[in-house]
Amino acid sequence: MSSCDTCVVRNRAICAGLDNREIEALNHIGRRRMVTAGEPLIWEDDDSLLVANVIEGVLKLTTSTEDGREQIVGVAYPSDFIGRPFGQTSSASVVALTDARVCVFSRNDFDRFAREHPELEHKLLERTLAELDRTRSWMMLLGRKNASEKIATFLLEMSDRLAETGCTPAFGPAKRFSLPFSRQQVADVLGLTIETVSRQFTKLKNEGVIELPSRREVEILNRGALVALAG
Amino acid sequence: MSSCDTCVVRNRAICAGLDNREIEALNHIGRRRMVTAGEPLIWEDDDSLLVANVIEGVLKLTTSTEDGREQIVGVAYPSDFIGRPFGQTSSASVVALTDARVCVFSRNDFDRFAREHPELEHKLLERTLAELDRTRSWMMLLGRKNASEKIATFLLEMSDRLAETGCTPAFGPAKRFSLPFSRQQVADVLGLTIETVSRQFTKLKNEGVIELPSRREVEILNRGALVALAG
DNA sequence: GGGCCGCGTTGACGGAAGTCAAAAAATCGA
DNA sequence: TCGATTTTTTGACTTCCGTCAACGCGGCCC
CATH class of the missing domain: 2.60.120.10 (Jelly Rolls)
Known part of the structure; x- marks a missing residue:
């Protein structure tokens, strides 16, 4: 076998x-x-x-x-x-x-x-x-989107991609997930600096669009807002 | 047939x-x-x-x-x-x-x-x-290079790609060539604005790195400088 | 528990590139 | 050849994001 x-x-x-x-x-x-x-x-x-x-x-x-x-x-x-x-x-x-x-x-x-x-x-x-x-x-995304559009697009992509792997098999996009990336790595994906990534995350949190339970965890509270921001 | x-x-x-x-x-x-x-x-x-x-x-x-x-x-x-x-x-x-x-x-x-x-x-x-x-x-290039690196990389790529098509078949990169792009299209390739592209071209011309005989024509005077700028 | 270390956040500031506007140059049609 | 139109260049100004620096937080090991 x-x-x-x-x-x-x-x-x-x-x-x-x-x-x-x-x-x-x-x-x-x-x-x-x-x-x-x-x-x-x-x-x-x-x-x-x-x-x-x-x-x-x-x-x-x-x-x-x-x-x-x-x-x-x-x-x-x-x-x-x-x-x-x-x-x-x-x-x-x-x-x-x-x-x-x-x-x-x-x-x-x-x-x-x-x-x-x-x-x-x-x-x-x-x-x-x-x-x-x-x-x-x-x-x-790299050539034409600004920082907030990049972050929104990234979070939506993550929620799609990580949905498949979790225990919940493909019940649509994941609402809450654990990023496989550090902040620096998110920056390296999006063509930004770590500081800009951090500020954008904080901004989305303050606006009530996402929650950040821990460094790697993300919870999407308002998916519609992300879609609108992603452009 | x-x-x-x-x-x-x-x-x-x-x-x-x-x-x-x-x-x-x-x-x-x-x-x-x-x-x-x-x-x-x-x-x-x-x-x-x-x-x-x-x-x-x-x-x-x-x-x-x-x-x-x-x-x-x-x-x-x-x-x-x-x-x-x-x-x-x-x-x-x-x-x-x-x-x-x-x-x-x-x-x-x-x-x-x-x-x-x-x-x-x-x-x-x-x-x-x-x-x-x-x-x-x-x-x-799109995520991590600045405007002058983008332009230099672009010109080198063009000189390679367009060499093959010209009458001179693949005698190394072309020294002089005709761009198939307008300034706006160059901007759309590089994730820049048309004004930035124009300014960078002018800068390279003033520095004696390239010559611009007409809108679409480019002649590379100092290839080494371009390679250095491309990063 | 305390101190250390790596990672992330926040703030102040500056600069590269974007925006807006107008002039200049090239292209095109009559 | 001339005027109209489009494309490109140039200038003045603005802004977004990068840079530099300090601080905070959580994890980890002794």
């Missing part, structure tokens, strides 16, 4: 649609791995040596300038695929935000397997196209 | 790698079309009805807010693929920047054909992964 049989993302990740023989073969070239919060899995500009499926936890994809400025260019949740197949180097670092469990493959092994299994490549294509859509809508 | 036989992007677009029979079949479901400068080809949020290969010309991909702010989220050059296969709606509008020639397919026809031709899907996957890389590095 392969570990895929008990995998919680078996039917959502790109492995979905593979038959038992294929899963067995894929299982053979992959292995499970824990990544603890803060630990890097892939380095920017490094040879792209591995790719992975996220089983559990949240990871950030980042690019940095030489002088240390950082931009989070993507966030990977359970069932998401990370890494850069069919390429020499990966354009972003991948670092765990929470303790995470991933299913890793050497890039070469994965590339070979994928080329032999069109159904898998198709799933990967659909996923990549969807990620490109999401990334492009984030460009709108 | 199919029109693909004389297609200038035949060996660079996703059609590369298909054999004669397959090209014939693909040619059967597609048709060539002109798009004049300023004319839209695909509307944001509309049902994704068509996809296309760019044969000649340059097109912009944009997203807009309700109140009219616009962000250019991608630029399509000859041999690039545009549109959203395997999805209901496209997340960006596509509008021609210059007169352009494209090879269009109905999305349904294309989806069906692609699923039957793994080699084509693979090409599309490679292209989409590369586009995602490029988009992510653009997020860095």
Whole structure:
């Protein structure tokens, strides 16, 4: 029995649609791995040596300038695929935000397997196209929205994305959730500074739009107001 | 004889790698079309009805807010693929920047054909992964670079991208080129205002880094300075 | 419990880029 | 060729957000 049989993302990740023989073969070239919060899995500009499926936890994809400025260019949740197949180097670092469990493959092994299994490549294509859509809508946010619009959009996105993972499976967006980001990381997602993020959070709290029970917890009190602010 | 036989992007677009029979079949479901400068080809949020290969010309991909702010989220050059296969709606509008020639397919026809031709899907996957890389590095620019870094990065990217299309085929980056963008469109690419773009251009001209022979023409006098400014 | 450390908040201030307005330059049609 | 229109540039002013600095709070270890 392969570990895929008990995998919680078996039917959502790109492995979905593979038959038992294929899963067995894929299982053979992959292995499970824990990544603890803060630990890097892939380095920017490094040879792209591995790719992975996220089983559990949240990871950030980042690019940095030489002088240390950082931009989070993507966030990977359970069932998401990370890494850069069919390429020499990966354009972003991948670092765990929470303790995470991933299913890793050497890039070469994965590339070979994928080329032999069109159904898998198709799933990967659909996923990549969807990620490109999401990334492009984030460009709108980075280029054209002001701080309060950015924060409102971010909170709504979080409430959608984190709803799926919680114990309540997809009963609409989460009203209350625990951010996988520090304030600095929120700033790195939105292209702001930590101070601006903090001020905007405080402002929303004072206006009664959200509640902040603890550093990482957010409760949305007035979703309509957030939607209006998000623009 | 199919029109693909004389297609200038035949060996660079996703059609590369298909054999004669397959090209014939693909040619059967597609048709060539002109798009004049300023004319839209695909509307944001509309049902994704068509996809296309760019044969000649340059097109912009944009997203807009309700109140009219616009962000250019991608630029399509000859041999690039545009549109959203395997999805209901496209997340960006596509509008021609210059007169352009494209090879269009109905999305349904294309989806069906692609699923039957793994080699084509693979090409599309490679292209989409590369586009995602490029988009992510653009997020860095939008989120973390200041106006002069943005302009410098933009000019270098233009000089690379436009080198390939000119009569001089890929002798390194172009030293002098004609922008396919108005000042407003440059602003929409970089997340700036037209006034800021204009001031930065003037500044670079005064510093002797570039020359501006006409509105659309740019000549790079000091590439090293641009690289340094781009950060 | 107390002190330390990292993270987050708040305040004061300045500057980069946005806004508004007008002049200048290029484009276009008659 | 000339005037009309659009695009770009330039200037004056404003504002949003970044920077710098101090403070507060919670967690953690001894």
